[in-house]
Amino acid sequence: MTIEKQLPSTRTTELDSICLKAEVIPVLSIERLEDAVPLGRALVEGGLTVLEVTLRTDCALEAIRRLREALPQASIGVGTVLTPAQYRQAEQAGADFVVTPGTTEALYRYGVTSPVPMLPGVATVSELMTGWQYGYRRFKFFPAEASGGVKALKSFAGPIPEARFCPTGGIGVNNAEDYLALKNVMCVGGSWLTPKSLIDAEDWDAIRSLAREAAERFHH
Numbered sequence: 321m322t323i324e325k326q327l328p329s330t331r332t333t334e335l336d337s338i339c340l341k342a343e344v345i346p347v348l349s350i351e352r353l354e355d356a357v358p359l360g361r362a363l364v365e366g367g368l369t370v371l372e373v374t375l376r377t378d379c380a381l382e383a384i385r386r387l388r389e390a391l392p393q394a395s396i397g398v399g400t401v402l403t404p405a406q407y408r409q410a411e412q413a414g415a416d417f418v419v420t421p422g423t424t425e426a427l428y429r430y431g432v433t434s435p436v437p438m439l440p441g442v443a444t445v446s447e448l449m450t451g452w453q454y455g456y457r458r459f460k461f462f463p464a465e466a467s468g469g470v471k472a473l474k475s476f477a478g479p480i481p482e483a484r485f486c487p488t489g490g491i492g493v494n495n496a497e498d499y500l501a502l503k504n505v506m507c508v509g510g511s512w513l514t515p516k517s518l519i520d521a522e523d524w525d526a527i528r529s530l531a532r533e534a535a536e537r538f539h540h
């Protein structure tokens with residue numbers, strides 16, 4: 321009960337204002353620090369202004385700091401947050417929001433008190449119900465395709481119609497639209513906009529084009 325009370329509804333509003341300006345959230349894994357800003361800039365110039373930068377690589381936190389400074393107009397989500405300690409690192413690096421692949425009680429609890437809102441990753445109704453108890457209303461649905469995809473999201477809408485999702489995992493140009501057509505989907509996430517081959521080749525023009533194509537094609 322006290323937890324419910326602590327949860328400001330502004331969290332939902334904050335997450336909505338971030339997610340609704342992005343039909344598509346590109347997922348970035350930065351291997352070489354010097355790629356961070358040109359990659360982020362190409363995506364933003366292409367029209368995708370909400371980014372998720374994973375903590376999967378050694379230079380991720382420094383990459384996030386640089387992106388935060390170079391692209392003030394972008395909303396930067398920090399992904400692959402597994403523990404409250406990583407959540408704190410994300411806060412300190414200047415995250416606008418935190419994204420987790422799955423949830424733990426510790427993360428749910430920490431997220432309630434943090435100044436930075438969290439989009440918790442859920443794959444089942446049970447995980448969703450736990451988050452709901454803590455007051456969370458917006459979730460990442462991960463891994464989307466492997467966890468039942470569009471059909472699962474339609475089923476979630478039965479018992480918990482107010483929950484909204486950013487499905488991620490196995491989404492690309494060919495199925496993004498199917499997800500965006502659902503009432504409980506705010507936006508979709510994916511790494512298809514940041515192919516490793518183009519990053520390795522520093523082909524920022526090609527990445528800008530991919531982003532532009534997605535920004536023009538997908539609407540909610």
Ligand SMILES: O=C(O)C(=O)C[C@H](O)[C@H](O)COP(=O)(O)O
Nearest residue numbers: 374399400421488489490510511
């Ligand atoms: O690291 C995490 O926290 C993630 O959940 C990673 C990404 O969201 C997915 O790996 C993207 O999925 P794909 O678009 O299928 O590549």
